[in-house]
Amino acid sequence: MAPDIEMKPADKKEDDKKKKDDEKKDSKDKEKEKEEPPKPPPTPVQEIKANVALIERAVEALEPRFAHRALRTLAALRRRLNDAVLRDAVEELFKDSPTKQALLAWLPEAPPADTAMEVDSTSNVTTTAPTHKAVTTEPLPEVDMYLRLLIIHHLDSSSSTYSKAIDLAHETVAKMQALNRRSTDPIAAKIWYALERAYELGGDLSDARPLFLAAQRTASLRHDDETHASLINRLLRSYIHSNLYAQADKLISKTTFPPAASNPQLARYHYYLGRIKAVQLNYSEAHAHLQQAIRRAPAPTRAPGFWQAVNKLFVVVELLMGDIPERGLFRHPVLEKALQAYFDVVKAVRTGSLSQFQSTLATHAATLSADHTYTLVARLRQNVIKTGIRRLSLSYSRIALRDICVKLHLDSEEDAEYIVGKAVRDGVIDGKVVHDKGWVECAGAGAGGAGRGYGPEVGDVFQRRIGYCLELHNQSVKAMRYPLNAHRKELAAAEGAREREKELAKEIQEGDLDDDDIGGDF
Amino acid sequence: MSLKSQYTDLKASFSSKPPDLQKCGRLLTQLKLGLIQAGLLLPQGDLNQGDLVVAREILEIGAFWSIRTQDVPAFDRYFSQLQTFYTDYTTLPPSQHEYAIRGLHLIRLLTQNRIADFHTALESLPAAALESTYIAHPVNLERCLMEGSYAKVWSARAEAPAAEYEYFVDSLMGTIRNEIASCEEAAYESLPLKDAATLLFFASQRELLVYAEQRGWEVNLNLGTITFAKKGEETMDIPKEKVIAASLLYARELEQIV
Numbered sequence: 167m168a169p170d171i172e173m174k175p176a177d178k179k180e181d182d183k184k185k186k187d188d189e190k191k192d193s194k195d196k197e198k199e200k201e202e203p204p205k206p207p208p209t210p211v212q213e214i215k216a217n218v219a220l221i222e223r224a225v226e227a228l229e230p231r232f233a234h235r236a237l238r239t240l241a242a243l244r245r246r247l248n249d250a251v252l253r254d255a256v257e258e259l260f261k262d263s264p265t266k267q268a269l270l271a272w273l274p275e276a277p278p279a280d281t282a283m284e285v286d287s288t289s290n291v292t293t294t295a296p297t298h299k300a301v302t303t304e305p306l307p308e309v310d311m312y313l314r315l316l317i318i319h320h321l322d323s324s325s326s327t328y329s330k331a332i333d334l335a336h337e338t339v340a341k342m343q344a345l346n347r348r349s350t351d352p353i354a355a356k357i358w359y360a361l362e363r364a365y366e367l368g369g370d371l372s373d374a375r376p377l378f379l380a381a382q383r384t385a386s387l388r389h390d391d392e393t394h395a396s397l398i399n400r401l402l403r404s405y406i407h408s409n410l411y412a413q414a415d416k417l418i419s420k421t422t423f424p425p426a427a428s429n430p431q432l433a434r435y436h437y438y439l440g441r442i443k444a445v446q447l448n449y450s451e452a453h454a455h456l457q458q459a460i461r462r463a464p465a466p467t468r469a470p471g472f473w474q475a476v477n478k479l480f481v482v483v484e485l486l487m488g489d490i491p492e493r494g495l496f497r498h499p500v501l502e503k504a505l506q507a508y509f510d511v512v513k514a515v516r517t518g519s520l521s522q523f524q525s526t527l528a529t530h531a532a533t534l535s536a537d538h539t540y541t542l543v544a545r546l547r548q549n550v551i552k553t554g555i556r557r558l559s560l561s562y563s564r565i566a567l568r569d570i571c572v573k574l575h576l577d578s579e580e581d582a583e584y585i586v587g588k589a590v591r592d593g594v595i596d597g598k599v600v601h602d603k604g605w606v607e608c609a610g611a612g613a614g615g616a617g618r619g620y621g622p623e624v625g626d627v628f629q630r631r632i633g634y635c636l637e638l639h640n641q642s643v644k645a646m647r648y649p650l651n652a653h654r655k656e657l658a659a660a661e662g663a664r665e666r667e668k669e670l671a672k673e674i675q676e677g678d679l680d681d682d683d684i685g686g687d688f
Numbered sequence: 689m690s691l692k693s694q695y696t697d698l699k700a701s702f703s704s705k706p707p708d709l710q711k712c713g714r715l716l717t718q719l720k721l722g723l724i725q726a727g728l729l730l731p732q733g734d735l736n737q738g739d740l741v742v743a744r745e746i747l748e749i750g751a752f753w754s755i756r757t758q759d760v761p762a763f764d765r766y767f768s769q770l771q772t773f774y775t776d777y778t779t780l781p782p783s784q785h786e787y788a789i790r791g792l793h794l795i796r797l798l799t800q801n802r803i804a805d806f807h808t809a810l811e812s813l814p815a816a817a818l819e820s821t822y823i824a825h826p827v828n829l830e831r832c833l834m835e836g837s838y839a840k841v842w843s844a845r846a847e848a849p850a851a852e853y854e855y856f857v858d859s860l861m862g863t864i865r866n867e868i869a870s871c872e873e874a875a876y877e878s879l880p881l882k883d884a885a886t887l888l889f890f891a892s893q894r895e896l897l898v899y900a901e902q903r904g905w906e907v908n909l910n911l912g913t914i915t916f917a918k919k920g921e922e923t924m925d926i927p928k929e930k931v932i933a934a935s936l937l938y939a940r941e942l943e944q945i946v
Contacts, residue, residue, distance in 0.1 A: 409811055409812040409813070409814075410775070410812060411808045411811050411812060412808050412809075412812070415808070445807055445808055445811045446804040446805075446807065446808055447803055447804045447807055448804065535815060540815075541807075541810065541811060545807075545834075547831060547834075547835065548831075548834045548835045548836075551835055551836075576837075577837070577840070578839065580839045581835075581836075581837040581839055581840065583887075584836045584837060584838045584839060584868065584871070584887075585835060585836040585837060586875065587836065587868070587871035587872060587874070587875040587876075588835075588836030588867075588871050589836070590871065590874045590875035591870055591871045591873075591874040591875065597875075598875055598876060598877060599875045599876055601876060601879055601880070601883055602880065625927070625930070625931060625934070629934050632934075632938060636938075636941045639941075639945060
């Protein structure tokens with residue numbers, strides 16, 4: 167429904183603009199509006215046209231906001247594209263020109279019967295087609311880019327056309343770079359994404375890396391934030407895809423992610439960062455990044471794939487940090503099924519049973535390796551042991567090493583002794599080993615444990631939270647937008663007020679000499 | 689060609705038993721010069737596959753040689769040169785020594801306690817690599833180290849898949865010994881000398897006594913025990929400056945909001 171709502175004001179505005187120019191056109195547009203109400207969901211072609219109108223407006227008004235609005239519907243629109251829709255859109259938007267021929271060349275000539283069927287379903291569009299042809303003048307290059315983007319996405323959707331998608335993407339990128347118009351930037355960011363997708367589906371992702379690297383440099387020099395952000399993400403994805411974590415880390419340390427980037431890009435960036443940090447054992451940083459990614463991600467129902475991927479990693483990182491994720495997370499409708507394997511892992515870690523952990527790991531090995539989390543989960547082994555020892559230390563004041571061995575399924579008493587020793591040193595438990603007697607004495611929670619948690623770290627946590635809230639506030643203040651030139655009015659008003667004040671001051675000054683005036687004023 | 693003959697010469701002298709390490713070193717330096725001239729040491733672009741394979745093999749021999757001569761920095765250099773061959777030239781026929789060298793690199797990272805780099809390197813390996821004994825060995829070692837099963841690390845010395853591993857495993861023992869010692873300091877009040885020696889994998893009491901002196905442990909020879917000095921409870925300071933700075937920051941921010 168959203169695109170429909172957005173579409174109308176755009177059309178209306180155009181009406182207003184063109185009213186003075188041409189009476190006939192206006193009436194035709196009105197006809198079109200009359201036709202619209204009984205058909206609430208717009209056809210893809212209509213949607214494309216509405217978006218094109220938005221993009222044109224963005225270029226005219228030098229306001230990338232409109233282009234962003236047009237691109238926002240991309241994800242939904244992508245699924246509804248087909249050859250006929252795209253061909254219709256191109257036919258209607260372009261006059262006979264080389265651009266149109268070039269675009270049509272990428273779409274297969276559909277058999278006539280097929281088109282007839284399509285025409286039936288989109289009859290509304292075909293009737294309005296001729297009128298619109300008259301309306302549009304030679305379309306802007308941005309519109310050309312937008313349609314190319316749609317066509318690439320369409321070509322990406324079936325395996326037979328992957329190579330075509332790559333070719334088209336290359337051509338588009340070349341054209342885009344030749345144009346060098348700042349108004350194409352929002353679309354360019356999406357085109358890079360489409361290019362990556364085409365490469366990933368149709369060929370080797372690493373082949374596209376030099377291309378991305380070169381483009382990233384250019385984007386960075388031109389302060390093209392959106393494209394820059396998109397390209398950094400493309401590169402990170404490509405590195406992580408081929409498991410080159412060292413390179414990905416270097417890329418991050420050498421680049422600064424543009425802070426003005428849009429939320430989806432930022433969410434992706436945080437996800438990749440979280441992934442890299444987790445591999446490097448920097449769990450607390452990974453945790454922070456993943457949390458950001460979850461917060462910045464679109465609603466779970468709209469982008470379930472990303473949401474699931476982030477949460478999977480988040481659960482593992484939380485476990486690696488020694489925390490147990492919330493139970494509620496696994497009941498989330500979007501996550502419940504996807505996180506089943508992780509839920510079992512959590513259960514095993516929570517109980518501290520090494521054998522249960524190993525069997526869970528074995529049963530879910532395929533799922534975990536598909537998610538690229540297998541090695542991370544395998545690292546949990548030591549956490550399982552730590553949890554186990556912790557539980558024992560809480561429930562026993564004195565326990566023999568042999569019993570620890572049996573309870574935790576360790577291989578030998580000797581191992582148990584070392585493991586307990588390490589646990590004491592790492593601060594997992596508080597106690598001491600009595601070697602002669604072969605037992606472990608655990609200090610109760612009373613002695614050292616009670617004081618824990620009320621030290622300076624409480625202040626740190628508090629400060630972190632306050633810091634987050636303050637930043638949130640500052641960010642939202644920064645994100646407020648004001649209508650263009652509205653402040654002029656206020657300025658004028660303020661100017662007027664100042665003028666009046668001056669006059670008043672003058673009067674008062676003059677009045678100082680005149681007693682009557684003061685008397686009159688008060 | 690001289691490069692070719694040197695290469696065969698190197699191969700022969702390295703595989704002969706016992707290998708002539710000095711001669712290998714000499715040959716390797718000459719060969720590396722040759723490789724640079726041929727543009728093969730740091731290959732770029734499309735090159736003849738056969739040449740690349742030869743270059744890779746020379747570097748691999750160099751890596752093994754550097755460990756035999758206990759020259760670890762040289763090993764690091766050879767490894768980073770080899771990485772180009774392993775990751776960027778995937779079209780080459782896989783080398784049989786690749787996993788052995790990668791495994792050595794992993795152990796090398798372990799001995800330096802560079803666990804983060806260890807995992808990064810491990811993550812970049814394909815899943816199939818984990819089944820190779822060369823890779824599985826360091827992976828197991830790391831797991832035991834992290835768990836604290838030091839006895840297993842000790843016994844793993846015997847399971848080293850190649851002779852070159854032993855050099856690193858020996859230096860790994862030094863790391864482990866320090867780890868165990870720090871654990872003992874925390875977990876025990878006192879220990880009989882004999883048990884301490886077994887826990888720390890010392891063969892003789894004399895070595896233990898030297899080590900105990902290094903770490904500053906109290907040794908009571910009459911009773912035959914080691915007493916670990918208990919560290920006093922750390923006094924907790926209130927971080928005044930930090931608290932004041934934070935409060936001032938809050939005040940300023942609030943001022944801005946209101």
